[in-house]
Every structure is written in structure tokens, then in C-alpha cells.
Amino acid sequence: MPENYTSNEIMTIAAARALRNNDVCFVGIGMPSAASNLARLTHAPDITLIYESGTIATRPDVLPLSIGDGELCETALTTTPVVEMFRYWLQAGRMTVGFLGGAQIDRFANLNTTVVGSYDKPKVRLPGGGGAPEIASACGEIFIIMAQSKRAFADKLDFVTSMGHGEGGDHRARLGLKTKGPTKLITDLCVFEPNPVTKEMIVSSIHPGVTRDQIAASTGWTVRFAANIAETPPPGSRELQVLRELHARTARAHGG
Amino acid sequence: MSRFLSLAEAVEETIRDGDSVAMEGFTHLIPSAAGHEIIRQRKRNLTLIKMTPDIIYDQLIGMGCASRLVFSWGGNPGVGSLHRLRDAVENGWPCPLAIEEHSHAAMANAYEAGAAGLPCAIFRGYIGVDLPKVNPRIKQVTCPFTGEVLAAVPAHRPDVAVIHALKADRAGNVLLEGIVGVQKEAVLAAKRSIVTVEEIVEDFGTRSFNAVILPNWTIGAIVAVPGGAYPSYAQGYYKRDNAFYIAWDMIARERESFLAWMKSNVLDKGPEVFAEERRRLSLAAAGE
Numbered sequence: 234m235p236e237n238y239t240s241n242e243i244m245t246i247a248a249a250r251a252l253r254n255n256d257v258c259f260v261g262i263g264m265p266s267a268a269s270n271l272a273r274l275t276h277a278p279d280i281t282l283i284y285e286s287g288t289i290a291t292r293p294d295v296l297p298l299s300i301g302d303g304e305l306c307e308t309a310l311t312t313t314p315v316v317e318m319f320r321y322w323l324q325a326g327r328m329t330v331g332f333l334g335g336a337q338i339d340r341f342a343n344l345n346t347t348v349v350g351s352y353d354k355p356k357v358r359l360p361g362g363g364g365a366p367e368i369a370s371a372c373g374e375i376f377i378i379m380a381q382s383k384r385a386f387a388d389k390l391d392f393v394t395s396m397g398h399g400e401g402g403d404h405r406a407r408l409g410l411k412t413k414g415p416t417k418l419i420t421d422l423c424v425f426e427p428n429p430v431t432k433e434m435i436v437s438s439i440h441p442g443v444t445r446d447q448i449a450a451s452t453g454w455t456v457r458f459a460a461n462i463a464e465t466p467p468p469g470s471r472e473l474q475v476l477r478e479l480h481a482r483t484a485r486a487h488g489g
Numbered sequence: 490m491s492r493f494l495s496l497a498e499a500v501e502e503t504i505r506d507g508d509s510v511a512m513e514g515f516t517h518l519i520p521s522a523a524g525h526e527i528i529r530q531r532k533r534n535l536t537l538i539k540m541t542p543d544i545i546y547d548q549l550i551g552m553g554c555a556s557r558l559v560f561s562w563g564g565n566p567g568v569g570s571l572h573r574l575r576d577a578v579e580n581g582w583p584c585p586l587a588i589e590e591h592s593h594a595a596m597a598n599a600y601e602a603g604a605a606g607l608p609c610a611i612f613r614g615y616i617g618v619d620l621p622k623v624n625p626r627i628k629q630v631t632c633p634f635t636g637e638v639l640a641a642v643p644a645h646r647p648d649v650a651v652i653h654a655l656k657a658d659r660a661g662n663v664l665l666e667g668i669v670g671v672q673k674e675a676v677l678a679a680k681r682s683i684v685t686v687e688e689i690v691e692d693f694g695t696r697s698f699n700a701v702i703l704p705n706w707t708i709g710a711i712v713a714v715p716g717g718a719y720p721s722y723a724q725g726y727y728k729r730d731n732a733f734y735i736a737w738d739m740i741a742r743e744r745e746s747f748l749a750w751m752k753s754n755v756l757d758k759g760p761e762v763f764a765e766e767r768r769r770l771s772l773a774a775a776g777e
Contacts, residue, residue, distance in 0.1 A: 262567055285593060286515050286668045298731040299566030300541075301516025301668045303722055314701075315515050315540070315670050316601045319594040324613050347590075352623045358578045360564030360571075362620065363541075367594040370616045396617030408617050409638070487731040 240421035248419040265332035331372030342397030342415035369395035374413040381451040398432035491661035491708040499710035508648040509536040515670030519721035520653040547571040602644035603678025650679035661705035667724030716767030727770040
């Protein structure tokens with residue numbers, strides 16, 4: 234130790250570890266999907282993974298490129314219409330956790346996937362919110378996975394696509410939300426968790442070999458560190474093997 | 490009552506310039522062939538409605554068919570941007586594109602309300618986010634029983650719904666299965682509809698009692714277009730061509746490469762190219 238692994242691999246593995254075997258997880262596409270399936274293929278074989286295309290308890294052999302690949306439907310326990318997914322399953326509060334990524338995040342874990350610049354005259358038009366605005370409010374708690382950079386970890390968002398802790402403190406409760414909001418933000422450098430009172434995301438665990446200066450240099454706000462900071466356990470050899478096999482199968486299947 | 494038409498006839502008779510058109514399909518069963526025909530017939534000034542605009546709307550927007558887009562997630566899934574959509578929003582090329590943006594939950598609810606004949610959809614959503622500040626059609630209502638404040642959006646009532654389904658029978662009923670998205674809602678919410686299908690069968694035979702079936706009296710035109718969802722997929726017929734979705738990123742990135750691709754693959758071709766793609770994918774799958 235340390236073994237050879239990439240910052241992307243430890244990010245995915247640390248994110249996968251956050252999921253529990255009895256979770257019902259609403260899975261975003263991309264890195265959340267990789268982390269969720271890694272959890273299912275390692276320590277959480279009974280986890281229920283749900284994608285917004287309507288697939289419930291899906292067990293894909295390869296990672297889907299889109300949120301609605303046939304692989305998700307073929308390996309699911311059942312597939313519901315999209316209206317039903319958002320009304321009966323998400324809105325009704327049946328998900329214990331929602332797993333999201335984003336283009337930009339702020340210190341209260343609000344996410345922007347809509348625009349850079351002004352909404353009417355955007356510098357960059359991003360894809361938009363999709364399911365995220367309601368995933369962020371309806372799931373029991375939210376995990377977020379994002380690679381860190383000063384641009385992505387912004388002091389101020391140009392647009393709030395989905396709410397994290399809003400302005401901090403009891404903002405969610407003031408809006409009538411009973412769900413916890415973002416409880417973990419897993420990056421390629423460290424793990425953030427919200428301060429229990431202010432709800433600002435603070436560093437709770439640092440990945441092996443990463444320095445505080447590195448984290449500060451990759452964060453657009455003045456980053457705070459928890460008093461009892463942990464070191465993220467390095468990837469285990471089985472975690473790495475399962476993740477690499479999953480990515481290799483996926484690359485073969487997509488033929489890109 | 491549904492009628493069997495050619496693709497050109499169906500688009501010509503059903504879609505007029507200025508119509509609102511919902512071409513649905515949630516990654517699965519995207520009506521790509523119908524989109525190409527709309528482009529060939531140079532329809533203009535359309536309001537395009539779709540949860541996930543996908544490549545098909547990138548093409549329609551880049552070819553100047555649309556003046557307005559109602560959507561909730563406008564990317565190339567798993568790949569990145571829809572470059573033609575971005576160019577229209579950021580630079581007004583080839584023509585300005587007004588947008589009305591929602592969340593998935595709002596769009597799905599709006600289709601359901603349209604199918605249900607209601608004026609609006611009510612749901613718990615848009616809490617603590619900025620979309621209601623930029624979209625005046627997102628409003629709030631208070632539950633008269635509990636006092637809970639809920640989100641409301643107008644029902645979708647498109648002039649035309651266009652979907653791709655798996656099969657039609659000789660009587661003109663339509664069947665789809667797998668990831669069924671919001672297609673049933675879109676057809677029932679719309680005034681007129683076009684359904685392209687992989688095949689027309691004598692009758693559906695043994696099927697799941699809960700397969701999604703649209704009776705012939707709920708549908709306008711039916712067109713057999715084998716492979717008509719390509720590069721999306723049709724469950725049980727062919728898989729999503731993920732390699733093409735990845736390749737589209739380069740094709741659509743620049744205006745010139747996009748226009749050249751559209752000329753040689755859409756304007757100069759007909760719906761038969763979709764059958765060829767289906768054949769190619771079937772052969773590739775058989776060789777696996």
C-alpha cells in the first residue's frame with residue numbers, strides 16, 4: 234500500500250461504500266450509476282437500485298450509457314411508466330437515498346446543472362435538471378459524487394437547479410422539507426459532510442496521499458475541515474477488481 | 490380511427506407549420522424516422538415538447554424546424570451536450586429558440602394531466618430551486634384540505650403526438666412494452682397522433698395482460714418503419730446503438746459537419762435507411 238489506483242477509482246469506491254445493503258436508491262446516470270452498481274456487486278448485494286426510466290431493482294451487468302438502456306429494463310424486477318415512477322415511487326418518499334452528480338456545487342451542496350452565466354443569455358447551456366430537483370427534495374437523504382475543481386466547487390452558483398441545504402441552517406425545514414438533504418459529498422480528493430448546525434459541507438475524510446492544501450486549491454470557497462478528520466481507507470483489492478471489470482465490460486458493450 | 494399510411498403521407502397530413510409536437514420516448518423507442526421525415530418536409534415554427542430532447546430534437550432544431558422547446562433534460566445521455574440545441578440557445582443558430590424548461594416530474598405530471606383531460610397538474614416539487622423564477626408557467630396551489638403548498642404546471646395538450654411502438658395489429662391497435670416512458674399519456678393528451686411501428690402483425694396473440702396497448706380509436710396514423718427508433722432501440726428487436734450516440738457528439742459539434750451529415754443521411758435518403766440499420770444491428774447481435 235498504497236496500491237496503484239486512480240483518483241477516479243477511489244472516488245467511486247468511497248461513494249459505493251456510503252450505500253447500505255437495505256437502501257432503496259434513486260440512481261443518477263454517470264458516476265452515481267457506477268458507484269451504486271459497485272456497491273451492489275460488493276458489500277450491498279440486496280440494494281434496490283431505481284432509475285428514473287421506471288426500472289425498479291435493476292441489476293445491470295454493464296453500466297448503462299443512458300438512463301433508459303435496455304439492459305436496465307431486462308434485468309429489473311419490474312418497469313413502471315415514467316409518470317408512476319415520479320408520482321408513486323419518488324414523490325411518495327419511498328427512496329431512502331438519491332445519488333446525484335452535477336456540474337457545479339456550492340458550500341451548502343446546492344447543485345447547478347442548468348446554465349453558466351445568465352439564464353436568458355447563457356455562456357454555457359447545460360442539459361438542465363431532469364429528475365434532480367425532485368430527487369433532491371423527496372429522497373430520505375442525498376449523496377453527491379463530483380470531481381473537484383475551483384470551477385465546479387463554486388463560491389456562488391449561477392443557478393440553483395436542485396436544492397441542497399439552500400442558504401444553510403434550517404432552510405430546508407423552513408420550506409417544509411422533512412428529508413435530510415445532502416449528507417455526503419464524495420470527491421476525488423476527500424469526503425464532505427454537512428456541519429450539523431450550519432449545514433455547510435466540511436471535509437470529514439481525506440483520501441490517502443491528498444493534502445489539505447490540494448483540497449483548498451480545488452475548492453471555490455474557503456474550505457473547512459472537521460476537528461476529527463479521518464483518512465479514507467484505500468481501495469481494497471476486491472473493490473478495485475470489481476470496479477475495473479465493470480468498466481471493462483461496459484466499454485466492450487458500448488463499442489465506443 | 491387509425492389509418493395505415495406511408496411516413497410521408499402521415500407527416501404531411503398530421504403536422505402543420507406552427508404546431509406543438511410531442512415526440513416522446515424515454516431513451517427507448519424514440520421516433521427517429523418520423524423526425525427525419527419532418528425535416529425532409531421542412532416543417533417550420535414548431536413547438537417541440539419532450540422530456541429528454543435527445544439526438545432527434547438536436548437534428549430538428551439544427552435544421553431550423555423549431556422555434557420553441559419545452560423540455561426537462563436536454564443532453565446526449567451519458568455523452569454530454571446536444572450541440573445543435575446549445576448553438577440555438579446560446580447563438581440563435583439557425584434560428585432563435587425560445588425555451589420553456591421544467592423538471593422531469595413536472596413534464597410527466599403535465600402529460601398525465603393532459604391525458605386525464607385536466608387543465609393542470611399538481612405535484613410536490615420545485616422546492617427551493619430557481620426554475621420557477623425563470624418559467625412563469627410554474628405556479629403554486631394550496632391544498633384545500635391540508636393547506637400544503639404544491640407546485641402546478643399547465644397540462645400538456647400538444648397538437649400532435651409522435652411515438653414509435655413495437656407492433657400494430659391489422660385492426661390498427663398499437664402495442665408497446667419495456668421502458669414505456671410517457672408515450673401513452675402523450676398520445677391520449679394530443680389532438681392528433683402518428684405512431685410508427687417495428688412491424689404490423691395479424692393479431693397480437695399471446696401477450697402480457699398488462700402490456701401497454703393503445704386502441705385504434707385513440708390513434709391517428711400508423712406507419713410501419715422497421716428500425717424507426719434507431720439509434721435508440723426497440724426492446725426485443727434491436728439494441729441502442731450507444732456507439733452512434735458517442736459519435737454524434739463529433740458530428741453535431743460543428744455546423745458544417747452537422748449539415749453535411751444531415752444532407753447525406755436524411756435529406757438525400759428515406760425511411761428505408763432505418764430498416765438497414767436494424768438489419769445491421771441484428772447481424773452484429775447474432776455474431777456476438
